[in-house]
Amino acid sequence: MKLIGLIVVIATGLLLLWGVTDFPDWADPQSPASTHLSPHFLTESIEETAVPNVVTSVLGDYRGFDTMLETTVVFAAGIAVYTLLRRSRRKDLREKPEMIEEELPHQALIVKTICRLMAPFMQLYALYVIAHGHHSPGGGFQGGVILGASFILLAIGFDLKMVLKRMREKTTLVLGILGVLIFSGIGMVCVLLEKNFLDYSALSAILPATDIIMARSHGILGVEIGVALAVMANLVLIYVNLSSDGKYERGL
């Protein structure tokens, strides 16, 4: 069985390597991507969207539909883990009492103090990454992951109860849904303002003191906030369900 697997893997690898030879060369200026798409994005991005970081403007605006469905994938993953693992019936909760390993008090003190000191800085940095995505690397997805990771750090350093007190089950679910809703909602507002879906230039009609270009920049920011909320809530949802076996009692 292992031999067959090895043969299949090597054959697939060779096929893929063979397929790569059809690609244009590394940084080939004559390749289709470098002659049509990249020059437009690199030269026109700042005039069309007022966003200096081209990656952000491509992610949020030019291929916004793709990003919206990526957010939906994260949301679907969170909901899938929740529906598969969550056990709320009383019979399941009583199943077997878990062994609790007590750690030494001085070790726990060091870990807890470091986690408590780290968490606010992580959250502040996450907000910076989200808000500054227009000018520097980062954006909604990365910021959302860091924001979720700060809650996961607290859940590991302290215990799950402490995080669940701050991020209740219902809150995580609502925030996860709200994130996707903000993204698609901004898209729908553009449709209601008689432009294409996710064409943020339509937002200049309702946002005060913005022209068509700044409206696209603001639209990207709104979309990034939605992505960050969805990613953060779903990461916390996945972690809580995985680590507590769906019982929401004790973490790792």
Place this chain on the structure above:
Amino acid sequence: MIWQFDLIILILVAITAIASINAKDLMSAAIIFGTFSFLMCLLWAEMGAVDVGFTEAAVGAGVSTIFFIAAVFRTTRRTKD
């Protein structure tokens, strides 16, 4: 782009990938996979794709390692094959 740097990282990426597949202890496999992600993150950053490297560092090296460890804690620590 410095090809010597690329070569060293790519060799380490291959080594960590093979090691994480072959590890019998799933916990060490998860940790080695985190190292793999971090090396990939270095590679992205070195090739100029800072946004991708940022995502790889946050998701691959950070959160997904935690998810693997949580799953290992709740299932079994040894592989059957």
